[in-house]
Every structure is written in C-alpha cells, then in structure tokens.
Amino acid sequence: MVNHPEGILAVARAARLASTLLQSVTTEHKAEALLRIRQVLEERRDQVFEANLLDKQHAEPLVAQETLSSSLFARLDLTGGTKYATILTGITDIISLPDPNNRVTLATRLDDGLDLYRVSCPVGVLLTIFEARPEVVVNISCLALKSSNAVILKGGKEATHTNAVLADAIREALGSLPEGNPIPKDAVQIVETREEISALLDLDRYIDLVVPRGSNSLVKFIQNNTRIPVLGHADGLCSIYVDKNADVEKAVRVITDSKTSYPAACNSVETLLLHESLLADPSIVLHRVAASLFERSVHLRCDPTTHAALAHLFPATSPLASLFSVSTPADYDTEFLALTMAVRAVGSVEEAVAHVNEHGSKHTDAIVTEDAAIADYFLTSVDAAGVYLNASTRFADGFRYGFGAEVGVSTNKTHARGPVGLEGLVIYKYRIYGNGHATTDYSGSGPDTRTYLHQTIPEAEYKVGRRG
Template sequence: MELAQESRRASLALQSATAAHKSAALLRIHDLLAERKDRILEANRQDLEIARKELEAGRITNALYKRLDLSVGDKYASLLQGVLDVDKLDDPTGQVSLARRLDTGLDLYKVSCPVGVLLIIFESRPEVVVQISCLALKSSNAVILKGGKEATHSNQALFEVIQEALASLAPDVQENIPPASVQLVTSRDEIASLLSLDAYIDLVIPRGSKQLVQYVQGATRIPVLGHADGICSVYIDASADVAKALSVVVDSKCTYPAACNSVETLLLHVDVLPMLPKIASALGRNGVQLRMDPQSLASTGTADVATMPSSPADYDTEFLELVLAVKTVRSLEEAIAHVNEHGSHHTDCIVTESSENADMYMRKVDAAGVYWNASTRFADGFRYGFGAEIGVSTNKTHARGPVGLEGLVIYKYRLYGSGSATADYGEGKKAYKHEPIALDSAPHSFRR
C-alpha cells in the first residue's frame, strides 16, 4: 500500500516534468548503466547459474533461459542504445489532437497526458527493467516493476543503478522526477496486493507466459494491456514467389524462436506444395522440426528435415522452440478462417504476388499486425522506431500491437472560457460555432 501511494505521489510530480528534465534523467541512467556494466553482468551471471540448474531439472523452459542472458551478442549494447533512442523520441505528452472553437471565447483542446501509475509484471527478461523505466519516465508515468524470481539479481542490480541515477539528478530535476518514479518489488506475495490497489495503480501490463497474463487478467479490476499468446502464422499463397517465401519463413522461425513474434504455424496453398521441399530443407538446415498434416507431409520429398504428423493441438500451440506446425489449405478464404480461429491476434503474414489477395488477407485477418511479404519478426517496438516497447498488445482498446510511448498516454479535454455558461445556448439563444482551430495555434503551455 505505502509503495503504491509513493508511486501515486511521484506520478503527480511527473506531471510537471519538462522535456529537458526527462532528457536529463534518461541520459544519466544511460551513463550509469554503461559505467556499471560489469556489476550488472556479474549479477546476471548469478541468475544464469541458478537458472541453468532449473533448466536441467526441467523446472523452467529453454526459451525462458535464453531470455534471461544479458551478455549474449550485442544485447547489452542494445539495452544502452535503447535508452538513447527513447531520449530522442518526441515527448508524447502535451500533444494536441483536436482543437475546436465552440464559440467566441470558448475554446476546446484534446491534449495527451500520462496514464499515471503503471504496474509491470514480467518474466525472465531483465532488460525490461530499463526499457519500461525509460518509457515510463519519457511519458511522465510512475512505474512499479515486478520481475520473475529467475532474474532477481539482474533486476535488482539494474534497478539500483536507475535509483542511483535519479537520486543524483540536479534538485530542480529531481523535484519533478523523484526516485520513487521507478520502484521494484521482489516478493511474489506482493502481486495479489498490488492488483487490488485500483485506487493508486492505473494500468497493469503483464509480460510473460500465457498463464501469467491470464492470472493477471482474472485477478484485478485495473485495466490490463497485453497478450496471452504469440501464435503467429505465415500463409504462402498460390502466387507466392519462392525466394520471398524462403526468406520470410526462415527468418520468422529461426532468428529467435523464443520470441512471441516467431512464426508457429505455416499455411500452404495446395498449389505451392511443389515448393515445400525447398522450404523444408532450409528449415531443416536450421534445426527446425515440422509437424505436418498428411498432404504437406507427403509433399516434403527428399528434404532433409525432421518431420512428424501434426495433431489438432499443434495449431493452437505457441512452441517458442524450433518447431513449426504446417497445414495445407485450398483457398485464401480457408487460410483466413484458420488464422482467425487458431491464431492469437498477434502478427500474421501472407506471402503472395497478388495485391488483391494481400489486401483481402490484411483486411480480414483479425490481428494486431498483418504483413505482406515480410517476416513476423518485424513486430517489435524497436524495429517500428518506437525506441523500445512496453509490450505487445492484442487488445482492441487504447493500444494494439507493439506498444511504445503512444500506449502510455491518454488524453484530457481542456476548455478555455470567458465566464461561459451552458444556459446561454439553446433555442432563441446563442448557437455553438464548432469551428476548427489550427493545431499549431494551441497554447504553448501544453508542451513544456
């Protein structure tokens, strides 16, 4: 309760933070994260050592283990760059999306403003601590973070650096961005309590397993933004180009199979089955196992790839591994029907040379992202140019798809009058003008 109250107070202070204040905070966070890299990676190694034993015992998945590692490839460099990318983005608060003169001396403006206090519950990925904190600060929101126990040391180390950065800001900046703007809870027991605090917390964003998301959705009255599954599909249409199909399918499955935007179902129009041996061989070279319906299984030819007959459950499964369900369809309409019935409304792709078929697919498939001749792996806030993402949403309200800063602001209506009263309007009285006002003439006080 006390922690949530502190977050509420911090969120009110953040309402007055200027773009310059927020930039100072983000750059300080970046610099300290760079300076403390060795300490953070050492904490991450402790988590990896514990997680390896859990993986060997079968208590966690390989996908979760992979997501935990901060030292792999350029992940830490990307983490640092992500902070700078968020800093460079336009301030999402104070944006005017509607300006209307109701009457002389009575002007109405629709202005973006922060949501307030965010609660982020996530599993494994410790970089989320940094991504979410920076997005929250940039959008003038306070945030409470609850990470998974598998990343306890990493999360704590990253949080301590962010706290150190905020506590070392100049007094005028810290007045508007207090250290309580970012908070971390570590006990699982605290989740249920936090989910009951709808008086203080405005939005919950779960990032993790289907079980986690469904638990959160069923345990709170606070609005929840997120997605439960990433059952993404690629449909290869009758007119597909084989080179494009190969590129899209291999990238969608093999670049990072543990990601929620990795393809899990491959749909093949019956007319393109002759190209299946090439696609299967390419997937086989990357270690993919195919779970196939009878028609596609009979069409793999001599392709060097692991196969097995599919079960109905395979088309409703988010594997998060080098496993791909394959199904043959007789028409575009059948493909669309399958995606809408078995997909998770995350991201789906059509590979085709027919613009008419692509347009129909993109109109009729009910997903947050629908692509034409492009890998499902592009469903990512960084790749969309958001700097980073708060998560991926399959909601149909507020925000959908990869959610960046625009998903962390709402709006309020500001009305500027001159002693105006509704009693002055009506039959035989004054009439409303309802005239548009140029957006660039809005009061400068909206943007600070």
C-alpha cells in the same frame, strides 16, 4: 524495497503521488533525470555485476535440477559481451525520442473564447511484472519516466539481487537530481515478494496499466486476475498463407525467415497454410519451401493432404522423411517456439482467413501472393495487430517499425496494438479554455441562444501543447 504485503498500499499511494508530480514535468527535466540514471548505472557497474554473479550462483543448481530453463538462465546474465553497454546506450536512445506528451490531436473552437483541445498525457501509474531478464528494470523505468508515468516493478526471484541494485541505482539517481528538477524518487519503485503481485493487481484505484513481460502463463495469470487494463500478449501464434498465385522465391524467403531466424520469438510463424493447388504434382513451391526448412532442421506437422504431397516429394527412403509427420488438431493451436511448424492445405483465401481468425492469436499473420485483390482481402479480413503481404512475420518489432524503443507487443483490441512504443504509455485529456461559459446559453430556441462554431483552431493560436 518493500517485502511485506501490508507495505504495498503505501507503495501504490507513493506511486500515485509521484504520478501527480510527473504530470507537469518538462522534457528537459526528464532528459536530465535519464542522463543521471545512465551516469549512476555506469558508476555502479561493478556492484551490478557482483549482484548478477550472486543471482547466477543461486540459479546454477536450479538449472542442474531443471527447475530453471537454460534459456532463462542465459537471459539472467548482464555481464557478458556488450550487454551492459547496450543497456546504457538504450537510455541515450530513449532520451533522443520525441516526448509523447503534450501533443494536440484535436483543437476545436466551440465558440468565441471557448476552445477545446485533446492533449496527450501520461496514463499515470504503471505496474510491470517480469521474469528473469533484469535489464527490464532499466528499460521500463526509462520508458515510464520518458512518458511521465510512475512505475512499480516486480521482477522474477531469480534476479532478485540484480533487480534490487539496478532499482536502487535508478532511485539514487532520481534522489540526486539538481535542485529544481521535480522528479521524485518514488517515480520508480520495486517490490520483491510473490505475494505482493495479488495485492498489487487488486489496486485498480492506484494503478492504471499493467505491462507484463514473460511467459504465456504469467501473462494469462495477470489477465485473469485483475480489473486493471493489461497491455501485452500471452500467445504469439502467427500464420502464413501461401496463395495459389505466390511467387516461389518470395515464399521461400518469407517462410524461412519467419520460422528460422529466431524460433523462440513471439513473432515467429507457427502455422503454414498452403493453397491446395500448390500441392499438385510437381509442386515447385512445396518442394522449395520444404527443402529450405528441412535444411534448417524444421519439423513439419502436416494435415493428410500436405503430408501425402510431401511423402511424394520426399519418400520414406529420403533422409528428410523423418522431418515431417501427420499433425493432430492441437498442433494448429500450439505456439511451438521451436523448429516445428503446423502445415495445412486450404481451398481458398476465405478458408485461410477463417483458419487464422479461429486459431491465431491476433499477433501477426502474412500472405504470400502476387494477386493484389486476394492480398487486400486477406489484409483486410484477418483480425490481427499485424497483417503482411510478402514479408516475414518477424518484422513485428518496435525497433524494426522505427519506434526506437518498445514496451512490448500487444494483441489487445483496445488502446495500443502491435509493437508498443512510448505512444502506448500515454492517453489524452480534453482541456476546455472558457470565459465563464455556460451550457444553457446553447440550449433552447430563444433569440439569444448561441450555436456552437465547431471550427478547427489554427496551430498558431494553440493555448497548450503542439500539433502531434
């Protein structure tokens, strides 16, 4: 653990050195290290729980003073139910995932004896900055190791003791690997003070990728204060458009699940766009959707058109009339993360796409329709990491996608987008295997000038890696 900004450079250098050693580590050695981490964390369970108790004791008065939210406090706890067991199982799951490195994605014979390969390899050094939720220490450390990256962790101050004990256990595990396993202790490092964040964000020479996990303001601060690429998302403003040819049952199911199954999640829906034809009297779609949402205490903030239609269905005398109100323009740019949703009528799928591209956060957006051409237009034209037809936005999740483990969800337009598994933590390098080849042999127009073959190399002849 490092507590002084002047130590930060040493931490970053040690991470870079560890990263070089990790470049050539085998899948087997990584599995051995991850198993050892699981073992030490199992042995240290009581110590982790003691530290966690201490953190919770410190946090309790903050919750009472309302300087710490009760949801953050809840996420701090590691001792309840099967939480710790789930963390340990997560390590086993990561071990069983395929190694993302050493996959050949391009193999071209440039000439006889001159072969080009594009091979996946680790990004290098990761920096994870996260709030509360101390299991991130274990989860991200294991994902980093599995993908052969070194990682520097910076946790929230509420979980200082828990984070420190978890990181110590991981480092002890790496320090006690059988002889011959080259994974160094410094593959995982933790830093503690807030001042160190700025120092770390400046070290683009040593750190290759920042993975923030936490509030919108934390992520925005990081995005605005570093030249290092940042993988993740600040906002999760998802929208659903219900087309005039929507199936009413599908609309009810998709919207209800998207809004109410976990309103605080980034993949919950925040804006509902309705084709204006659905507002005509009697509006079965509007009635059914609103009734389902009202039943689950969802409050709708509606533009004048949809408000009028709702007021017709649920007059002022109705006990449900308190669950909808007229929206303000800001509502369409708000990630409520609560049982509140902005509603707007649109005249066409084009207008819906324009609204989503202007107000959404490029996370996940859905259309409900039975019209294949309109669906294709929406799915093609909406610029988001996830575009869904007749399915809940809450499917935007690495486990649901079948990735096994998730670093987070990215709304970036480069590198990794959407739910990010191990693949988001690797890049590639080009390898050329030659035999003394020079480029000048291929230039000019003399009789001896060689020409490039540019033939695909059969997998059986690969000099490195495996098809992937």
